[in-house]
Amino acid sequence: MCSYMCRYVALNTLLRVVHADYNAVQRHRSTIVDCLRDPDISIKRSVCYFVLVLLLTFSPEVLTLGRLSFLPSVGW
Numbered sequence: 001m002c003s004y005m006c007r008y009v010a011l012n013t014l015l016r017v018v019h020a021d022y023n024a025v026q027r028h029r030s031t032i033v034d035c036l037r038d039p040d041i042s043i044k045r046s047v048c049y050f051v052l053v054l055l056l057t058f059s060p061e062v063l064t065l066g067r068l069s070f071l072p073s074v075g076w
Contacts, residue, residue, distance in 0.1 A: 004043065007035055011046045015053060025054070 010031070018025050025032075035047045 004038075004040055007038065007043050008046060011035065011043070011050055015050050018050075018053060018057060 010028070014025055014028060014032070032047060032050065035043050038044060
């Protein structure tokens with residue numbers, strides 16, 4: 001349960017700071033990618049939303065289409 005809550009809080013925190021400090025997000029990129037493998041669907045959806053915010057905020061070059069291969073697993 002702690003792992004789930006920690007990841008959920010971390011993703012929401014990164015989502016709040018992405019506009020102010022993009023480098024902070026870059027430092028945690030591997031953790032974000034690891035969240036894609038989390039079995040909990042709500043974590044995967046949070047990552048999906050986070051990725052979409054990144055893509056809309058910055059250039060699409062920030063993430064590759066390979067990173068978006070998880071979309072079917074969250075029902076999108």
